[in-house]
Amino acid sequence: MAHKVRFALDAMGGDHGPAVVVAGANLALAAHPESEFLFFGNKMLIGPLVDARAALKQVSRIIHTDIAVRMEDKPSQALRYGRWKSSMWLAIDAVKKGEADVVVSGGNTGALMAMAKFALKTLPGIERPAIAALWPTLRGESIVLDLGASIGADAEHLVNLAVMGAAMARILLSLERPTVGLLNIGVEEVKGLEPVREAGRILREEKMPGLDYRGFVEGDDIGRGKVDVVVTEGFAGNIALKTAEGTARQIGEYLKGAMTRSLGAKIGYLFARSAFRQLKERMDPRRANGGVFLGLNGIVLKSHGAADAEGCAAAIGLGYGVVRDELLAKITAAIGRPGKAQRQALGGAAS
């Protein structure tokens, strides 16, 4: 690839604003020296932070704006006052204009999605974008999507999610033909599952070269790593993600409590502290920080609002890989796959 990876960073996004975004970029630069950064936001706040880091300063430019999207705003509100001028909008616009390769923002997810959709538009054949993320499993990592970009899904949308998720898995997990499962529940009532079943039928029959469809999976199969790509609509996907985060935090608290309750436990903790440190790292949500918006004419990454500098650096690092390996071009090629046009012309499967 000819040029460096150029990041458009919404410096005002997230709970901690520029301090974390600039520090995160600095960490990411050490890991990926072939990076350049555009920081969007309040120059008075960002300037001194960048100036204090010589190497970062050399590859950074600050684009000033007074306006920042608030975490509590509805997408419609954010669009109304933040369009054309907020740090979030300007970062997305830089990707649209070709001045940057990828947006990273820790801001309001709904606003980020609404602005990204408005500015970048969806890819041909994709009606609704999705949010995908890496999910740590017992086998390594899987990709789960959609994590909340859209609620409900018809069969065609689920198939598109499978195709986009598989493209992402080929790149980020270095797999030639990732396995794909549709998230479903064991208990059955025929009606509600129809789009999921129909999507399963399409995936089974089309036998696409880039993915290996393995049927339905249940919630407990995600952590087990049963498939490389788990596909679901956004409501259930978001609830699965948040529930897993909550459960991990809950068990972490139990563990902390158990290890301080008795003298024996405290001594045991001392002996095993390097093991506990490893465990903590494995459970660290920062390692998997970064939701990738798929299905748009441009790559947008959502970093967790509460992320610290390391979390922010992980999201930027994810963006680096996604740009270097040309995720966007590969998704665009994959969704234009044969078979789909005929199916849509018949009007059958898409409903």
Add this chain to the structure above:
Amino acid sequence: MAHKVRFALDAMGGDHGPAVVVAGANLALAAHPESEFLFFGNKMLIGPLVDARAALKQVSRIIHTDIAVRMEDKPSQALRYGRWKSSMWLAIDAVKKGEADVVVSGGNTGALMAMAKFALKTLPGIERPAIAALWPTLRGESIVLDLGASIGADAEHLVNLAVMGAAMARILLSLERPTVGLLNIGVEEVKGLEPVREAGRILREEKMPGLDYRGFVEGDDIGRGKVDVVVTEGFAGNIALKTAEGTARQIGEYLKGAMTRSLGAKIGYLFARSAFRQLKERMDPRRANGGVFLGLNGIVLKSHGAADAEGCAAAIGLGYGVVRDELLAKITAAIGRPGKAQRQALGGAAS
């Protein structure tokens, strides 16, 4: 209460059949001596198991049938060959006839729900039954429903779930006015959330005496114990439950790995082993075994198919509490609350 709690046990349900069901009943009897058991299933298998336990034998009766619902059957199949004659059907029928107070089965959930609905019918004003369960949290326990009995929900169904869940929380968690939250996602798209929002409006406006509505909660609020009752439709609820189970298992594996990786960790484990034992108990899914089917003219409990004797005893113990405290009567009173009839007559909120 005049009589003992009379259990109708589907002895052929679950992965381990009569061995676990009889042993579970025996454990439950020790904890709740005011119990009686009807075992439905193969007498050749059940008889010797009961005979070997003198105290249990005194309060047990075996009703023979050769037919058992298979775990892999669809509900429609199970209804076709198992109605009138399977162990599952006969156990439900015993509750219908007033010969038992509560059914406990570790069998096929879809078949159990289909048969229970067919035999017992839903309560007046309830169209679709729900599955509710106790969920361990950082604050103690919460009740989560629906865990998969029906997919999708209109506002009226969600309100009914809130009312039934609150009645269950009043009894099982000994709370006068349990807090209730509607499970939702942070990212918003107006359309899909409409039934959840509408249910929120109804719950806020009606100010029911038996529940304290606290608004929306997200997936990570469940484990935090933010509210006593978490209400959602069955698809997302089932995925949340299974995902939490999967995450707990995953972290348990990480922990096991971490504690055997080095000599220091192994020594630490020895010192802290009572703490680890406590932790294991807290994470033990058997403690919270038992999904309660709500909204039917009778109480049906689903025990986990993979439950062992202790798990089965926990489900029976849950049934004991539910019968002793007259859950059914309290739910019936609660769903006939004022306000609802008027709203339905106006035809507004129920759509």
